[in-house]
Structures are given as structure tokens and as C-alpha cells.
Amino acid sequence: MPKLKVILLTGRTIDQGKGKEYGKLSREYWESVTICFLDPKDLKVLEVKEDENIKVTTKSGSVVMKAVKSARSPHPKIAFIPYGPWASIIMNQKTHGTGMPSLKGISAEIEPAPKGKVLSLSELLNKHYKVKKS
Amino acid sequence: MDLAINNGKIVEKINENKAKVIDASGMIVMPGGVDIHCHIAGTDVNTGRLLRPEDHFRDVEAKTAVTRSGVGYSIPSTFTTGYRYSRMGYTTLMNPSMPPLEARHTHEELEDTPMVDKATYPLLGDWWFVLEHLRDGLIEECAAHVAWIMAATRGYAIKIVNPGGLEAWGFGSNVKSLDDTVPHFNITPREIIRGLCKVNKLLNLPHTIHVHTNNLGKPGNYVTAIETMKSGKP
Amino acid sequence: MTIVTGVTCPVCGTFCDDIELVVENNVIVDVKNACAMGAAKFLNYATHRNLKPLIRKNGELIETSLNEAVGKAAKILADANYPILYGWSCTSCEAIRVGLELAEEVGGVIDNTSTVCHGPSILSVQDVGIVSCTLGQIRHRADLIFYWASNPWSAHPRHIERYTMFTEGRFQKSTWKGYISRLGGVLSRKRLRRAANLVLRRDIPATPKIERHLPYTMFQKKRKMVVVDTRKTRTAEAADYFLQIEPNKDYELLQVFRMLIQNEELNVDKVAGVPIELLEEVADVMLDCKLGVFFFGLGLTMSEGKHRNIDTAISLTRDLNQRTKFLIMPMRGHYNVTGVNVVFTWQTGYPYAVDFSRGYPRYNPGETSVIDILSRGESDAGLSIASDPVAHFPREAVQNLVKNPLIAIDPEVTPTTLMADVVIPSSFMGIETEGTAYRMDHVPLPLKKVVEPPKTCLSDVEILQRILSQVRKLRRTSN
Numbered sequence: 048m049p050k051l052k053v054i055l056l057t058g059r060t061i062d063q064g065k066g067k068e069y070g071k072l073s074r075e076y077w078e079s080v081t082i083c084f085l086d087p088k089d090l091k092v093l094e095v096k097e098d099e100n101i102k103v104t105t106k107s108g109s110v111v112m113k114a115v116k117s118a119r120s121p122h123p124k125i126a127f128i129p130y131g132p133w134a135s136i137i138m139n140q141k142t143h144g145t146g147m148p149s150l151k152g153i154s155a156e157i158e159p160a161p162k163g164k165v166l167s168l169s170e171l172l173n174k175h176y177k178v179k180k181s
Numbered sequence: 182m183d184l185a186i187n188n189g190k191i192v193e194k195i196n197e198n199k200a201k202v203i204d205a206s207g208m209i210v211m212p213g214g215v216d217i218h219c220h221i222a223g224t225d226v227n228t229g230r231l232l233r234p235e236d237h238f239r240d241v242e243a244k245t246a247v248t249r250s251g252v253g254y255s256i257p258s259t260f261t262t263g264y265r266y267s268r269m270g271y272t273t274l275m276n277p278s279m280p281p282l283e284a285r286h287t288h289e290e291l292e293d294t295p296m297v298d299k300a301t302y303p304l305l306g307d308w309w310f311v312l313e314h315l316r317d318g319l320i321e322e323c324a325a326h327v328a329w330i331m332a333a334t335r336g337y338a339i340k341i342v343n344p345g346g347l348e349a350w351g352f353g354s355n356v357k358s359l360d361d362t363v364p365h366f367n368i369t370p371r372e373i374i375r376g377l378c379k380v381n382k383l384l385n386l387p388h389t390i391h392v393h394t395n396n397l398g399k400p401g402n403y404v405t406a407i408e409t410m411k412s413g414k415p
Numbered sequence: 416m417t418i419v420t421g422v423t424c425p426v427c428g429t430f431c432d433d434i435e436l437v438v439e440n441n442v443i444v445d446v447k448n449a450c451a452m453g454a455a456k457f458l459n460y461a462t463h464r465n466l467k468p469l470i471r472k473n474g475e476l477i478e479t480s481l482n483e484a485v486g487k488a489a490k491i492l493a494d495a496n497y498p499i500l501y502g503w504s505c506t507s508c509e510a511i512r513v514g515l516e517l518a519e520e521v522g523g524v525i526d527n528t529s530t531v532c533h534g535p536s537i538l539s540v541q542d543v544g545i546v547s548c549t550l551g552q553i554r555h556r557a558d559l560i561f562y563w564a565s566n567p568w569s570a571h572p573r574h575i576e577r578y579t580m581f582t583e584g585r586f587q588k589s590t591w592k593g594y595i596s597r598l599g600g601v602l603s604r605k606r607l608r609r610a611a612n613l614v615l616r617r618d619i620p621a622t623p624k625i626e627r628h629l630p631y632t633m634f635q636k637k638r639k640m641v642v643v644d645t646r647k648t649r650t651a652e653a654a655d656y657f658l659q660i661e662p663n664k665d666y667e668l669l670q671v672f673r674m675l676i677q678n679e680e681l682n683v684d685k686v687a688g689v690p691i692e693l694l695e696e697v698a699d700v701m702l703d704c705k706l707g708v709f710f711f712g713l714g715l716t717m718s719e720g721k722h723r724n725i726d727t728a729i730s731l732t733r734d735l736n737q738r739t740k741f742l743i744m745p746m747r748g749h750y751n752v753t754g755v756n757v758v759f760t761w762q763t764g765y766p767y768a769v770d771f772s773r774g775y776p777r778y779n780p781g782e783t784s785v786i787d788i789l790s791r792g793e794s795d796a797g798l799s800i801a802s803d804p805v806a807h808f809p810r811e812a813v814q815n816l817v818k819n820p821l822i823a824i825d826p827e828v829t830p831t832t833l834m835a836d837v838v839i840p841s842s843f844m845g846i847e848t849e850g851t852a853y854r855m856d857h858v859p860l861p862l863k864k865v866v867e868p869p870k871t872c873l874s875d876v877e878i879l880q881r882i883l884s885q886v887r888k889l890r891r892t893s894n
Binding site (some may be wrong): 222224227230231233234237241242244249250251252258259260282283285286289290292293333351352353365402 | 467508512517519537540541545549551552557586592594627705706739740760761762763764765766771773775776778851853857858859860861
Binding site (some may be wrong): 054056057058059060061063064065066067069070071072073098108110117119120121122124127130131135136137138139140141142143144145146147149150152168169172175176177178 | 426427451452455456459460462463464530531534536562566569570572613635645646648659661662663665692714716717718719721722767768780781784786787789790803806807808809810811812813814817818827828829830833836
């Protein structure tokens, strides 16, 4: 399977901004933060079409997201993911003594995930954070 | 020695039969200090607190059962300001510089300065409405506006800092003398000071105009100081 | 039906205070003047909210009384050795003041969202100072606007129309008309290309945007906008100059500008992916302006270099002030995050990451900041208020947060409230409760109460006061 090394940026989009005001359990929020924007040429290299699933992996973890063709190209080998619980799975918590974790400019690897599933919010919380407490 | 107090003021004598008596024998009774010019609250002061945090490390006040914690040097946090002034015997503090747009900030900090009485002076020497009214010779309209500002910002007196110069600083320049023209406003610092002096008289405010002269910090500015004091003469 | 005018929007740091709301039967039915995010908030805030306090029993969150929830929250905080109290950016200054008192009482660490946002900007200001202003000065005077690593179109939608390019000022005009005609040109070129592609059935590459080939002095003096970003955002499309920079290279580019404005020559073709000729032209534009401003965003604070990037940006601003007038301002995101920094500083001397465990405030980001405390697994309880750390902290930090007792005070259902042990629903500040908050340029504005909150949702101030008073009772009985 083709793989692509990219620099990962996380940030705001207007849809994520609206989605969080609709509520973090809303469909609009889920659709706005489970996507990864890629340059159309990078999509070709990965042999992935828009709306198909991809797996994004960094040193901190990996997550399945939906690939979206970026309207902001050209930006080869740069991937953009909106802030949210899915992006947080793969972010680096190291702050290098500054207090601020590295949330932009992270090295990542992307591959197609035809059998992967984009988790719902409760599935994601259960998988990564479920803790038995009284 | 006995003290007679009537309606919050110390007077020669009162009717002792109708007075409340406080026995202060064995205690020290002293007048509370009044600091008419201490920068203790507001956006400028808070920026000072933010810079050089390492300064705070060497001067800390721990929380007690009756006091909040805080830091000193170079600019103390608000609770520490109130406690330390009180320990020195001050009962009234006047914060001399409040940008009218950020008056709310000054008052929030004053609210968190415990124990002492406080007031603050809005900065009006470069306020566009004041400059335009004075340029056009409209003293009464200017006074009406200043009265509104005093009420809206809960201010106590008119503060003027580097009149005309703060406006010129908007584009990076300054004024060098009382008779320089302020760019874009066709008015001089002398006219601003005299105009606000007249406004102060009209409004009968409890304090004179409080002026920080032009040429702040420049060697030889005693000349400007003397000229500024003369400029207020009728 | 009532119309409420002069409402301040409680979403981002732009703080538009011209919002009009139409209220019918205690429901907001229409919004005027707000951007997409503001409208989404005013019309949808009540959709996914908590109405009752919740407590986790046998792994499940069940409804409980406010007294029980407050009691449990107070016990968690009073019993903890090193609790963290985090968030604060979406609530009022009045609530933050109670929060600081609570953190001091329990000897915990109180931190706010700047720690994962503009914390590095604050670190730089503490190192080199800052030359800034209020937004009105920009609106009236600025003729050169930089958006560096910032995309207002997505994050501060009305910033450009209220404070920079598309607003009328005393000394500067709006460039709205010029933008519309340029946009028309761009759109018709796009349409023609698409039509040509369909006819010829192959990809016709876009013709590169016609670069300025006339000397800049030929253009009329109007406001100019420069955008520096890694992708051509919508903000960049509206700009006069767009510098597409490689990720993690902001430090180099800022230092190069410092050299160019001192007339130093460079022996390279490109810096950070941008051709040197374009950089030289933009440097000339910087020196030629009457008043310029750098608005910068999280691209500088979050990428490699972190606070050193902003250090350099502020130094560049300082250097430019030797030749012209230049200012710099961080684009703050959560509406009251500036207020949190301001309140923290006046009460403790420090803007975030404040540790009260020794009875007096201590500050050392990297050590007393929440992400580091969680990474080291040192905290043993947490309170999250007006924020959503489970959604936005890196995964390992979240794992350490949720394995300890967690209290969440929030009006809405969020990933944090779903993982908490005690959930106390609050009212929405700026819609159901009034309070004070600070705009990104630290101007304080009052937020209005427009509708009544549900009876079960108290304000953050009241909830915190109840927890504080209960903590004090517990401490007295244990002493």
C-alpha cells in the first residue's frame, strides 16, 4: 500500500467553529473534525479518492479519518486536520520545557485505510480513555 | 487629648451629650496617609506586573487565615498592594492614570485592592472629543462631555499626560514644546491644558487638573515644567 | 417579542459588540450582524446542554442534587494533594476571581487555555516586551496589515471588516470595493479555466497570479494586506501579498526581514520557500508604511521554535519602529482568554500556570503548566471549567487527567463532561448571565444577560462560591 510522509498541521476551520457551537455531540461537529485535508496531487500518490478513509500515524499514535481534497492547494506533503478529539490522538504532548505541546508542524505518515472506520465520539472516548472508576 | 468628629470631618468641638464616645486610651491614633499619585491599578500597571516575572520570585506573601497570597517587586499584586499600604499607615490611594476606554479594568483591580479607600483619574489630555471641542473653542460642550466621562468611568479628577504628545505618538511622533501643533488636530498642548483647566473650574471638581508635562524624562525638562505651571495662570 | 441591541458576542477574541438578537418567550429566534460561529452559538447553544448535576456511580453518570454534586466536588478538591484547576477562558472575570481564591484555598495549580494557545506569546513578551495598541488605533490609522500564521477568515471572521481592511477609519479608508473587483476577476478566471478544461478534456494549469511588476510607488496610498501562511487560505486570497512559507520556518523568515530592513544583502535565492525578490519588495512596503501591524496566530506558537518565533516577531516590530510606526498583537481565540491572563496577573503576578501548593503563587511554565504536570502524572485530581481538555489535550495528557477524580463545570455536554466524575451544569455567560470579559486587545467589555437560564443551571460564580465555602467547611472540621 502506498504511504506518504507529510508535515501535519492542526488548526481551526469555520465549519469546526460552527460545529463546536452546535455542540460536540452534533453531527455537524463530527463531520467537521474527522477529516484530513490533502493536496490533490498527494491524494493521487496515495491512490485515494476524496471521502475515502485514510490512517494518519505520528509518534504519538494513529487515527482513521476521511480524506478531503484541499481547496487551499498547492501545498504538497502538508496535511491539515481541524482541532478536535481525533486530532488530539496523534498530537505530541512534549512541550520542550515551554508548557506548549507541539500541535503544528509534526511529522506524520498517511496510508489508505479502506477497511478502517472513522470512530464516533463515544467509540473514540471508549477506546482511548475508558477508565473504570467508582 | 480628645478628638471631635462630625459628619466624617475633624472639627473643633461638638455636643458631647449627643456624641458616640470611642475610648482609645493606650492606642495610637494617627491620621491615615493619603497618596495622591500611586500607580496601583489598570492596564499599564498590570503590564508592569507581567514583565520580568523573575522579580516576583524574590518577594512573596503567603496566604494566612485572614489575608490572600501575593507577590511584590517590581509591581505588587493587588492584595499585597492593599495590605502593604495599610501596614505603612495609608488609608487613601489615588490611582492617577486610567485610560477611559479601559476604565472597567482599573476598577476591577481597585476592587481587589483591600482595606484602603481608592479613586482614579481618567486620562483626557489626548481624548479626541476633548481635542476637537477645545480646538473649536467650545468650553461648555467640552465640560459636558468631561462630566459624562467622569460619571461613565467613575473618575475623580482630570488627568493629562504629555498633552498632545500621546496623540502624536499614534503615528510615532511627539511634541517638543507647549506651542507645537498636534498633527491632524490643529491645537497646541498649552491650549489643551488651559482648556481643561477652564473645564475643571466649570465643573468644580474636587481636585485640580493633574498634569504630567510634555518632554517626559528628557534632561532639562525643568523648563517645560515651569512653563506648564505658568500656562495655567489666567 | 423583544429586540436586544448592543450585545457582545461570546465566541472569539474579536468581541463584536454590535450583535442584535430577537428574543421570543425566552428563546433567541434571530441574530443580526454575527458571523457564522456567533450565529451558530446564539441559535444553538441550548441543543446539547446538561440540565441536571451528575455524579458517576458504578461507572455510569447519574442525576443527582446540586448539594450532593457540590459536596462531592469540594471533597475531591479538599482531599487532593496536588489538584489542577483548568480552563477559565469561556467564563467571566468575576468567576475567574472566585476560581483563584479556590485554587489558593486548596493549594492547587490553576492554569488556563493560554497554556496550549498563546502561552509562548506571553513568554516572549516577558523576555523582550511588546509594542501594541487597542484595535481602534488599527482601524483608524493602519495602512499595512500583516496576518502572520493566522487565518481570520476561519477563526475571527469579522476581524477584517471591523478592525482592518474593510472598515472606515479616521485616517484610512476601507478597501472593500477593491477587494470585490479583484474577487470578481479571480472568479471569472476560475470559471473560464473550468470551461476550458471541460472542452479540451485535460488539466489546464492555473496561470500564476500576476505578480506586481510596477514599482509600488505607482499605487495609490490605500491599506495593504500581507498574509504569511503555509497554505493559500481565503484570507490569503484577499491579500495584496501572499508569502507561502514552508512549515516550521517562521523563525528564519522573521530574521531575514530583520536583516532586509537594515539593508543587508542576502546570498540566497529563497528563504523558507519564498523567493528573495518578493521578500525584498515586502520589506520595502514595511518601511514605507505610516502605521503597520503584525497580527499573529498559532502557527507561530505551536510550531518549531514556539516562543522564540514570537520573540523574533516582536524584535522585528521593535526594529521597524526605528524607521516607521509598527505594532504587534496576538490573535486570541477563546473570547475571554485575555481576561483570564489579566485577572491572573493582577491577583498573583503571573498570567497562567500558577502553582499555590506552597501557599503563595509560583510560576514556571514547563514545570507548573498543566500539560507537563499531566505528562509527569503528578496531579491527583482535576477541575475543568469553561473549557474542554479531553477534546483538545494530547492523548497521553488526557489519559492522566481522566484516571484521577475529575470535576467538570460546563453548560454543555462535551467529551470532558462525558469522562468526568462530577458534572455541574452552569449557565452560558454572555447569553444567560452577565459578566465582564476582555477583547484580544485587552479592552474590557460587559457581556449581557439576554435570556433566563434554566433553574437548575447556576452561574459559574455561584457554583464556585458554593464549592469554595464547602471546601472551607471541610478544612475547618478536619483541623
